[in-house]
Amino acid sequence: MEEDEDCPELVPIIELERNEESQCKIPVTIITGYLGAGKTTLLNYILTEQHNKRIAVIINEFGEGSAVEKSLAISQAGELYEEWLELRNGCLCCSVKDNGLKAIENLMQKKGKFDYILLETTGLADPGAVASMFWVDAELGSDIYLDGIVSVVDAKYALQHLLEEKPEGLVNEAARQVALADVLLINKTDLVSTKELEDVRSVVRSINGLVKILETQRSRVDLTKILDLHAFDSLSVKSLQDKFTTSNSHQHLDKSIVTVTFEVFGNVTDEDLHLFIQCVFALQNLLWEKNVKNKSGVSMEVIRLKGLVALDNKQEQVIVQGVHELYDLEETQVKWEGEKLNRMVFIGRHLDKDILKQLFESALKR
Numbered sequence: 001m002e003e004d005e006d007c008p009e010l011v012p013i014i015e016l017e018r019n020e021e022s023q024c025k026i027p028v029t030i031i032t033g034y035l036g037a038g039k040t041t042l043l044n045y046i047l048t049e050q051h052n053k054r055i056a057v058i059i060n061e062f063g064e065g066s067a068v069e070k071s072l073a074i075s076q077a078g079e080l081y082e083e084w085l086e087l088r089n090g091c092l093c094c095s096v097k098d099n100g101l102k103a104i105e106n107l108m109q110k111k112g113k114f115d116y117i118l119l120e121t122t123g124l125a126d127p128g129a130v131a132s133m134f135w136v137d138a139e140l141g142s143d144i145y146l147d148g149i150v151s152v153v154d155a156k157y158a159l160q161h162l163l164e165e166k167p168e169g170l171v172n173e174a175a176r177q178v179a180l181a182d183v184l185l186i187n188k189t190d191l192v193s194t195k196e197l198e199d200v201r202s203v204v205r206s207i208n209g210l211v212k213i214l215e216t217q218r219s220r221v222d223l224t225k226i227l228d229l230h231a232f233d234s235l236s237v238k239s240l241q242d243k244f245t246t247s248n249s250h251q252h253l254d255k256s257i258v259t260v261t262f263e264v265f266g267n268v269t270d271e272d273l274h275l276f277i278q279c280v281f282a283l284q285n286l287l288w289e290k291n292v293k294n295k296s297g298v299s300m301e302v303i304r305l306k307g308l309v310a311l312d313n314k315q316e317q318v319i320v321q322g323v324h325e326l327y328d329l330e331e332t333q334v335k336w337e338g339e340k341l342n343r344m345v346f347i348g349r350h351l352d353k354d355i356l357k358q359l360f361e362s363a364l365k366r
């Protein structure tokens, strides 16, 4: 016993850093889903479940062009406080990016730190834009990080919403929400038959080949399955590998949003990888002259990107994450063994696998 005290166990630096990080950084989970799917029910459920966390809930009620107000409830020991948090600008993609973070940071100064932040976006907001504003590099010194995106669909109306044909150029928001999700709740399973549920599951799967699907009633879900996912950092490398081995590509009913995956041997320089990703993310930028089209001449749009890549000067696997024109490379702890097999997953509209794969192959070192 005494000997133990004399000789303290050495803790590797990496572990120390990770612990420190997880102590001071606060996860944000984005909860999205079509109108009436069960998002608020989920939030209420989370707030009343035993979790020993101090959770801040932010509900976006972004009105049409009106001033943005956020209703904020802080739950502590079952008590609910409500407070209005006002943001000056309604534009999600640009200025709210700073305001949104700032507002939360200010609030934490006033109220003390939270352990967790849940953000419910309305059925109309583009969760990709919301996600990107919370997906801030650690270097920026933010107190919060994006942990994951949870989408809720209504089992009864999901097919109708997901398969609805939009006029050319318009996005099916319900499908985009599924495309972005790390975890998807098929809620209100009490309202559908086994067959209907099976159909919803297969359409969801055809849109997003990576998403973890859970079925719920009244949004009741095991919280460990939706919180602390680390979906946007290098800790997700294991799950990405698993998904690659289990997911097989499905042919989509509505060809607009699909998941495209490919694997290519080789390695790439840092610079060429950045060029490739920038090119891919510029695909949706209609004003950009290099805007790459699919075989039918329609512009591709990447909603979510994940990949495991081999950089020519790195022993470790590097994970690539992208959402809404933001992307990030992060070195993992996992060393390559044997031949280096790059794995890429794209979720988006009008994607053409061959073109994306060729583009990636030409970025690889020869």
Ligand SMILES: Nc1nc2c(ncn2[C@@H]2O[C@H](COP(=O)(O)OP(=O)(O)OP(=O)(O)O)[C@@H](O)[C@H]2O)c(=O)[nH]1
Pocket: 033, 034, 035, 036, 037, 038, 039, 040, 041, 042, 122, 123, 187, 188, 189, 190, 191, 216, 217, 218, 219
């Ligand atoms: N039958 C059934 N009803 C449910 C279930 N979950 C939620 N509801 C009901 O569905 C309605 C909508 O739920 P909300 O949680 O408010 O949905 P929401 O996604 O927050 O809706 P908006 O904020 O309007 O977009 C409510 O009346 C809920 O009580 C379920 O599993 N089964």
Ligand SMILES: [Zn+2]
Pocket: 039, 040, 041, 120
């Ligand atoms: Zn709601």
